[in-house]
Amino acid sequence: MAKSANLYARIEPEVKEQAEKILSTLGIPASNAINMFYKQIILHRGLPFEVKIPDRTPTDISMLGTEELHAELEKGYVDMKAGRTKDAKTVFADIRKDYSL
Incomplete structure (x- = not known):
């Protein structure tokens, strides 16, 4: 056309x-x-992506003080111990699969 x-x-x-x-x-x-x-x-039939306010904004670690940084690292450690994380190899495999790369 x-x-x-x-x-x-x-x-x-x-x-x-x-x-x-x-x-x-x-x-x-x-x-x-x-x-x-x-x-x-x-x-x-609308925007091809979700438009919403994120539940949580990403943390900019360069703006954190020592105590705040330690608190964020602790959260990540707790998530890792609870099995709520994936290793990088799995994440990249998922991305390749999802986007046919």
Whole structure:
């Protein structure tokens, strides 16, 4: 189908720059990425990803004091002992499987 519709959008310059750098690395022009995004909206009958406020934001360890860092490490250790973690080999195998890599 011929492309004849125009889309004009205002976005933050830093967001545009970062996204276009990644798209360039992938060899995908921004217009193609936007077209793919719109097609996914149609296929999903909505946004092709979940939009919500995360239950917990990732911890930036560079911003933690010594006591806070130790508390976070302790949480990870407790999770590991309780079997709530996966080793890196399993995680990467799952990613390869899920994304057919």
